[in-house]
Amino acid sequence: KLQDSLIFRESKPELTKKQLLMHANRQFFEGDVYHWFVTYQGWGARGNCSDDLLWLPYIMDLYLEETLDYSLMDEVVPFADKDEGDMYLHAKKAIQKSLTRFSERGVPLMGSHDWNDGLSAVGPKMKGESFWMSSFLYRILNRFQRYSERRGDHAFTAECQRYADQIKATFNRYGWDGKWFLQATTDDGYELGSHKNEEGQIFLMPNAWAIMTEIIEPSRIKTVIDSIKTYLLKDYGTVLNYPAFTVPRTDIGYVTRYAPGLRENGGVYTHAATWAVSAFSKAN
Numbered sequence: 001k002l003q004d005s006l007i008f009r010e011s012k013p014e015l016t017k018k019q020l021l022m023h024a025n026r027q028f029f030e031g032d033v034y035h036w037f038v039t040y041q042g043w044g045a046r047g048n049c050s051d052d053l054l055w056l057p058y059i060m061d062l063y064l065e066e067t068l069d070y071s072l073m074d075e076v077v078p079f080a081d082k083d084e085g086d087m088y089l090h091a092k093k094a095i096q097k098s099l100t101r102f103s104e105r106g107v108p109l110m111g112s113h114d115w116n117d118g119l120s121a122v123g124p125k126m127k128g129e130s131f132w133m134s135s136f137l138y139r140i141l142n143r144f145q146r147y148s149e150r151r152g153d154h155a156f157t158a159e160c161q162r163y164a165d166q167i168k169a170t171f172n173r174y175g176w177d178g179k180w181f182l183q184a185t186t187d188d189g190y191e192l193g194s195h196k197n198e199e200g201q202i203f204l205m206p207n208a209w210a211i212m213t214e215i216i217e218p219s220r221i222k223t224v225i226d227s228i229k230t231y232l233l234k235d236y237g238t239v240l241n242y243p244a245f246t247v248p249r250t251d252i253g254y255v256t257r258y259a260p261g262l263r264e265n266g267g268v269y270t271h272a273a274t275w276a277v278s279a280f281s282k283a284n
Contacts, residue, residue, distance in 0.1 A: 002055045003271070006062060013067045020060055024077040024090040027056065031097030034080070035112075048126075050111040050133050054098055054140055057091035061143045073147065088151055095144060098137055099163055101126070103185075106170040108133035110184055115205060116240070118255025118264035125187040132183065134171040135209035138164055142213075168215050176220070180227040181206045183241070186251050193241070200252070202231050203241045204272055208279035225283045228276065237268035238276040 005019035026044065027033045033056070035047030064070060073088040085093070101109040110123030110130040122128040141164040148157040175181045183193030183203035193203040207224050210216040216224065231242045244266025245256040258265035 002059055006059060009062060009066050013063060013069075016059065016063050017069070017072060020056065020063060020072070020087070021075065021077055023056055024087060026080050027053070027090055027094065028081050029079040029083055029093070031093035033094070048111045048124075050098070050101065050109060050114045050130055051136060053094040054136060056094050057140050057144055058136070060087065060091050061140070061147075064147075070150070073151075088147065091144070091147070092153075092156065095140060095160070099159075103127065103129045105129070105174055106166050107131065107174055108137055108167065113253065114184075116203075116255065116264055118253050118258070119184060119192075120253035120255075121249070121251055122184050122186045122192065122253060127187040129174075129185045130183075131171060131175040131181055131193075132203075132206040132209055134167050134175065135206060135213045135215050138167045138171070138215045139213040141167070171210070171215055172217050175206065180224055181210055188251060190251060192252060199243050199245045199247070200241050201243060202227060204228065204232050204238055204276060205240070208272070208276045211279040211282050212275060221283050225280065228279070232276075234268075238273045239266050239268055240264055240272055241266055
């Protein structure tokens with residue numbers, strides 16, 4: 001995974017760079033990417049997941065922050081289907097593609113799913129929203145402006161800022177549930193991650209990332225941290241959601257078919273748990 005290559009950022013950044021270049025080569029000219037692909041043959045599944053394409057600009061930013069290897073942005077890599085472009089263009093195209101995926105309310109769409117693959121039935125009709133995606137895209141839009149300015153791409157800088165402002169406003173307006181943020185709304189408008197739900201009342205990802213990315217209104221930080229502590233922080237780690245699902249839901253996805261407490265269904269994911277640590281550190 002491209003996400004996993006961040007483990008090398010400080011110790012062996014050349015491996016992170018290798019992954020960035022390889023994944024750029026599996027990006028389509030339109031900006032979207034394979035959800036997965038086979039490295040030795042190149043084929044894979046072209047998906048409609050909301051987050052897949054954005055890990056390229058996200059991780060490129062972290063790599064550049066660590067190494068200052070700005071020559072990476074000038075490296076030319078072919079797209080998977082046609083033409084070629086430098087890494088700056090690859091990252092920009094990923095962002096531009098994401099900027100076409102918003103609900104009528106101005107919230108990023110879920111698509112096939114977001115980081116939580118188990119939410120596989122929330123938004124396949126491209127109507128369901130992901131409030132975790134709000135935080136993820138918000139951070140990328142804010143951080144990428146330093147690179148667009150460096151390239152003299154001032155129009156795109158302004159576009160990034162305009163969308164970042166929109167996302168912050170819609171996130172805090174439509175995503176707030178009273179004591180924490182919603183995870184999503186489904187294609188049919190069901191609010192996932194709400195106190196109104198019997199199962200899946202609160203999800204870790206949108207709440208931890210709200211604090212990490214500073215998209216949250218400051219006055220709400222303590223309330224969100226208290227909610228994470230109350231419902232999600234266990235002796236064995238921070239779980240992804242609570243309460244776990246016990247009844248399969250065709251409008252939410254295969255997360256509801258896992259046994260309660262396992263994997264994405266109320267389990268502890270080390271990756272997400274470390275983001276929870278980041279959120280707690282940021283809040284303090």
